Amino acid sequence: MLTLPKNKFQPFFTDLMVKAVHENHVFAGFNVFSLDDAYEIVKAAEQIGAPVMLMVNKLAVGLYPIEIWADTLNMLTRHASVPVCAHLDHTTDIGVIERACKAGFDSVMFDGSQLPLEENIAQTRQVVALAHGLGVAVEAEIGAVGYSDGAGGKDYKAAMTDPKEAGRFARETGVDWMAVSVGNVHRMETQDAVIDFDLLCRIERETDVPLVLHGSTGIKDADMEKLLPTHVCKVNIGTALRMAFGNTLRGEFEKNPKAFDRTELFAKPLQMVREEAEKKMTMLGCKGLIG
Ligand code: G3H
Ligand code: ZN
Numbered sequence: 001m002l003t004l005p006k007n008k009f010q011p012f013f014t015d016l017m018v019k020a021v022h023e024n025h026v027f028a029g030f031n032v033f034s035l036d037d038a039y040e041i042v043k044a045a046e047q048i049g050a051p052v053m054l055m056v057n058k059l060a061v062g063l064y065p066i067e068i069w070a071d072t073l074n075m076l077t078r079h080a081s082v083p084v085c086a087h088l089d090h091t092t093d094i095g096v097i098e099r100a101c102k103a104g105f106d107s108v109m110f111d112g113s114q115l116p117l118e119e120n121i122a123q124t125r126q127v128v129a130l131a132h133g134l135g136v137a138v139e140a141e142i143g144a145v146g147y148s149d150g151a152g153g154k155d156y157k158a159a160m161t162d163p164k165e166a167g168r169f170a171r172e173t174g175v176d177w178m179a180v181s182v183g184n185v186h187r188m189e190t191q192d193a194v195i196d197f198d199l200l201c202r203i204e205r206e207t208d209v210p211l212v213l214h215g216s217t218g219i220k221d222a223d224m225e226k227l228l229p230t231h232v233c234k235v236n237i238g239t240a241l242r243m244a245f246g247n248t249l250r251g252e253f254e255k256n257p258k259a260f261d262r263t264e265l266f267a268k269p270l271q272m273v274r275e276e277a278e279k280k281m282t283m284l285g286c287k288g289l290i291g
Contacts, residue, residue: 013085013106014137014176016051017210017233024228025285029053029087029212030277031238033060035072037245040270042080044277050286051083052277053107055236057090066096070103082290087139089236097127107137109179113144114156117165124173132174142169143181145214148188158185160199167206177210177233187239188218195223197230204231212236217243221283228285237280244272
């Protein structure tokens with residue numbers, strides 16, 4: 001059982017990630033797009049006593065300025081009975097990362113997956129120096145997790161993680177946790193990804209840095225459970241919750257074609273977001289970590 005710290009928990013969350021590796025559970029990072037869904041995820045986490053990460057991606061940053069996101073997520077953190085980590089997801093612009101660090105995010109992801117290895121290492125090092133100087137943890141990516149729907153852009157190149165490169169990347173950058181590509185694919189609408197557990201194991205032999213799997217909507221339930229004893233400390237989940245919300249909302253419109261009140265229309269979709277988040281966190285062994 002973990003004791004909830006009284007103050008902001010950075011580097012508490014960094015410690016949690018290491019603990020997750022040693023104590024056989026995996027945290028969930030969920031993409032959020034508004035206070036609505038962020039609140040439901042926190043409620044789901046409180047309901048089962050699980051620490052949780054709320055992740056703001058490029059699309060979300062396009063909706064509200066990063067400083068508004070930082071204040072919103074920190075406000076949720078203050079009111080939560082479980083640790084809630086405010087995380088900036090997939091960012092290539094170091095200027096945006098600096099703003100997020102200064103605005104109060106707990107962790108940031110620098111995404112240099114499309115850069116040549118040397119450049120990825122150099123820029124990630126720069127981000128680590130900047131973020132750690134401000135007490136913020138850093139995730140970065142080695143290899144490149146693909147996109148099932150082309151959302152990475154037409155020139156995006158997916159690549160499985162090379163274990164030796166992962167070891168070198170971890171040693172030379174000082175990242176806190178590291179995203180790897182082992183068959184996971186972003187934005188899948190079905191749970192059909194073929195995870196290469198042997199490759200994951202070979203990566204684990206090269207580094208002690210906790211690992212992250214992106215695109216975890218596409219990972220089968222049975223494979224999610226197989227991740228518990230590995231060095232994976234966090235899985236990123238976005239599409240599963242977007243589908244829970246959007247597909248339920250469509251049903252609400254069909255049932256109530258004349259409805260226009262968002263509180264009425266959003267009630268069921270948000271409940272489904274909460275239930276899906278709770279289901280994933282429970283599957284990942286997070287239930288009861290916070291008493
Ligand atoms: O960084 C975000 C995640 O990798 C989300 O992936 O939408 O496929 O679950 P997903
Ligand atoms: Zn991702």
